Amino acid sequence: MAAVDSCFHLVGFLYVLILTFSMQQGVAAARSFTIDYDKNTFLKDGQPFQYVSGSIHYSRVPYYYWQDRLQKMYAGGLNAIQTYVTWNTHNQEPGVFDFTGQNDIEHFLKLANDVGLAVILRLGPYVCGEWEYGGFPAWIIRKNASIITRSSDPGFIAPVDQWLSVLLPRIKPLLYVNGGPIIMVQVENEYGSYFACDYDYLRYLREKVLKYLGNDVVLFTTDGDGEGYLKCGTLESLYSTVDFGPGFNVSNVFAPMRKWEPKGPLVNSEYYTGWLDHWGSPHSHTPSATVTQYLDDLLGYGANVNMYMYEGGTNFGFMNGVNYPSFSPVPTSYDYDSPLTEAGDITEKYMDIRAVIAKHMKVPQVPIPPNTPKYAYGRVNMMLMSTVPNLLDKLTHHGPFVTRYPLTMEQVYQNYGFIYYRHVVKLDWHNAVLDVSAVRDRGYVLINSVPQGVVIRESSQTKLTITALTGQYLDILVENQGRINYGSGINNNTKGLIANVTINGLILKDWFIYPLNVSEKVLNNLDSAVQSKQSSPPKYSGVSQYITPSLFVGQIQMPNKTGFPQDTYLRTDGWFKGQAYVNGFNLGRYWPSAGPQLTLYVPKGALRPYPATNTLVLLELEYAPCSQTRNKIEVDYCFVEFVTTPVINATTVSLERREEWNRAGGFNWHDQH
Known part of the structure; x- marks a missing residue:
């Protein structure tokens, strides 16, 4: 009898299971989304x-x-x-x-x-x-x-x-x-x-x-x-x-x-x-x-x-x-x-x-979720870690590639970011014209790590007058600023140096090419011995207002409280242009000297709860507002700030006003409201 009951229950269970499955299949079959052309409407499950x-x-x-x-x-x-x-x-x-x-x-x-x-x-x-x-x-x-x-x-x-x-x-x-x-x-x-x-x-x-x-x-x-x-x-x-x-x-x-x-x-x-x-x-x-x-x-x-x-x-x-x-x-x-x-x-x-x-139409009667909390972690002092030329071997994930003529970023298996080209000068050049018309998109020219200026694609600023001696390094750090996403220009999207570089019309041959990898793994493995522990960046050369592109590092103080980390915004007033990383997470590009964006959004997932260390790294390409003389007073101005309010609508500054900004000791941003 027990066996019969067990069979009965098993059959009943299977019947319910089959019925349930059939009902689910029926529900799935009833789902539809179509167009009713005669009534000029979409139909969802047969209803307008x-x-x-x-x-x-x-x-x-x-x-x-x-x-x-x-x-x-x-x-x-x-x-x-x-x-x-x-x-x-x-x-x-x-x-x-x-x-x-x-x-x-x-x-x-x-x-x-x-x-x-x-x-x-x-x-x-x-x-x-x-x-x-x-x-x-x-x-x-x-x-x-x-x-x-x-x-x-x-x-x-x-x-x-x-x-x-x-x-x-x-x-x-x-x-x-x-x-x-x-x-x-x-x-x-x-x-x-x-x-x-x-x-x-x-x-x-x-x-x-x-x-x-x-x-x-x-x-x-x-x-x-x-x-x-x-x-x-x-x-x-x-x-x-x-x-x-x-x-x-x-x-x-x-x-x-x-x-x-x-x-x-x-x-x-x-x-x-x-x-x-x-x-x-x-x-x-x-x-x-x-x-x-x-x-x-x-x-x-x-x-x-x-x-x-x-x-x-x-x-x-x-x-x-x-x-x-x-x-x-x-x-x-x-x-x-x-x-x-x-x-x-x-x-x-x-x-x-x-x-x-x-x-x-009917709006769902549900509570609107609250805004995510924001926190002002405050000022973070930034110290110079090292210049990019000094870190080439540590920042290059494969290479250098040794080539007769420049290769593009794509040809050396790099998709995004920065690529570094080095040529050992073979002749003495005095007040010579360096032509980098093939730059895609923005190139920072250095002689033995001393900045000479910036070359910019599709502008009048693709040539520089330089002096370079035999045996010196002529370096060009190229930033890929993003690929064209619209129109026929999308078919012209190779990056780096896409053709030859010349001095006084002579093609420069023999290059060392370093695809740079500023990633979380690389940043975490940078030897602390390379850190210079200075607050001031490399000195300007006599012919340029630019610094040698450099990495700066600072520590974010995380509160010892529940509910942290929280979202925040990184404000980079006084810095000029570069890339920001929090704990190796690439926040994106900052360019306050151009605007209108002054802050970078930092989601809480990029931060670590107390007592873990939270590290900010800036790859500054052009100018760092560190120790310098302003109004005859020596000031230490090398910091950033984490705030609760975004600024993406600042009054912009034309890039030609860079020297005016430097002479004035800084630009006073005014937010538009």
């Missing part, structure tokens, strides 16, 4: 659906803050988010793929699903986004710098094919029909703004995506709001959408889209809540009233809207992009004047947008 979305780039937000930001977006009234997939963060070397930590896109998408947000995935492979090389990994031009990206060029298609073959199988389980959050997938990005107009390339991408994702997800394109953009950016079976910012007449702004999509939902895939910045230009600002006025119009007109950006985030490390022509690097901050700040804080614009959304 209007999305109000916001852009957030997982690559620009520390992964331990993803959930906080997504919850704030949900609480702000959004029912969807939009994000780019950044190929170059996942595939930094050929055949090597990373989907962990900051690159764990699957975790990011699952978090969005858990929070209750649908996802509009912008797959690329090109993303633009003011991101390094538009998202392409630098190694694709290592062997062939002449490939035409975003085209059917076999040299481009081969790495794209390999990348998508790895990425797309990871994406499929996260489609909405499979229980995930992804309702739409973008193919390419604003292709109508590119010169190639290669429909075969677009067809290849479409077929590749369909092969792996199938027909159960809406595939779409995004282009500027003009017929000229849509002509080359669209393709049959890809739903055409447009992008534009405030300032339109809602009754006719969608006319270009309607020419390509006579029926179907209206979509603005990038409604601009602010705008991007460039070094040396004023901070961009779009008033909240302007953003909300036109958002109200769009939602009232029944349009689907994605706000670009909702949180801009940060270009940590070397990942800022560059606009072109007129080579214009984007700062480290990608705040974008968004509803959520670079650090994810609530703004007036956030609350105003939330109120507008509430006029048109």
Whole structure:
């Protein structure tokens, strides 16, 4: 009898298990996201659906803050988010793929699903986004710098094919029909703004995506709001959408889209809540009233809207992009004047947008998560560790390469950062003209470690008058300031010295090339014996206001309290240009002499709790405000400060005012409010 009961219970358990599984399968089968062309709407599970979305780039937000930001977006009234997939963060070397930590896109998408947000995935492979090389990994031009990206060029298609073959199988389980959050997938990005107009390339991408994702997800394109953009950016079976910012007449702004999509939902895939910045230009600002006025119009007109950006985030490390022509690097901050700040804080614009959304649809009645706490760690005294020339062997992860003529950064297997070229002078030169027109992007010229000046790409400042004697070292430290991310200039993205260097027209031959690696491992292993324990930098030469590029080090005092570390901002007034590292984490570029950004965002994850040591390292390229005479008084001014308030909107200084700044003993910054 007991055996019969056991069998009965086993059969019952199996029946319940099968029934449950069948019900789950039925639920999954019921999930759908489609377009109803006749009713001009999206259908989610068969019901009309209007999305109000916001852009957030997982690559620009520390992964331990993803959930906080997504919850704030949900609480702000959004029912969807939009994000780019950044190929170059996942595939930094050929055949090597990373989907962990900051690159764990699957975790990011699952978090969005858990929070209750649908996802509009912008797959690329090109993303633009003011991101390094538009998202392409630098190694694709290592062997062939002449490939035409975003085209059917076999040299481009081969790495794209390999990348998508790895990425797309990871994406499929996260489609909405499979229980995930992804309702739409973008193919390419604003292709109508590119010169190639290669429909075969677009067809290849479409077929590749369909092969792996199938027909159960809406595939779409995004282009500027003009017929000229849509002509080359669209393709049959890809739903055409447009992008534009405030300032339109809602009754006719969608006319270009309607020419390509006579029926179907209206979509603005990038409604601009602010705008991007460039070094040396004023901070961009779009008033909240302007953003909300036109958002109200769009939602009232029944349009689907994605706000670009909702949180801009940060270009940590070397990942800022560059606009072109007129080579214009984007700062480290990608705040974008968004509803959520670079650090994810609530703004007036956030609350105003939330109120507008509430006029048109139900806003979740959930608490808005609080801002993350910030702490002012105060002043940190900076000591000179050593000059870059003195540390070449320690900073070079492979090399030096010994070559007849200069090689590019890509050719010596370096993707980002700094590269050092050395030539041993073979003839005496007096007041000779050094021509470094081939510099990409900014070169610091030294003779036996003494600075001679700076050469800058595509400017009148590519030649210097120098005196160099036989046997001396002629060195050029080159900074890669980021690769062009937009337009046809994206096909001119090799870095370092891309051609020969001459003196009085004579080509210089025989070079030692040092790819520099200022990473956490290298910084932690620098021998303390190299530290000079000085507060003043190397002396200026008689012909230059520049210092020898140098590393400075300081210690951050961490409170012995619970709840620490906390976020903070590094303020670099008085310093000129360089790279900042906290505990080896690359915060990004600082350039207060150009502005408008004066502070670098330091997320708490870069810091260590008490009693661990927290070390700040600055690689200063041009000028360090250390011990010097000011108004006949010797002062020690070699410090930085950690503060609670960001400054990304400072009045900018033209780079030509450098000497005036030096003569005056410093520039008094005035924040714009």
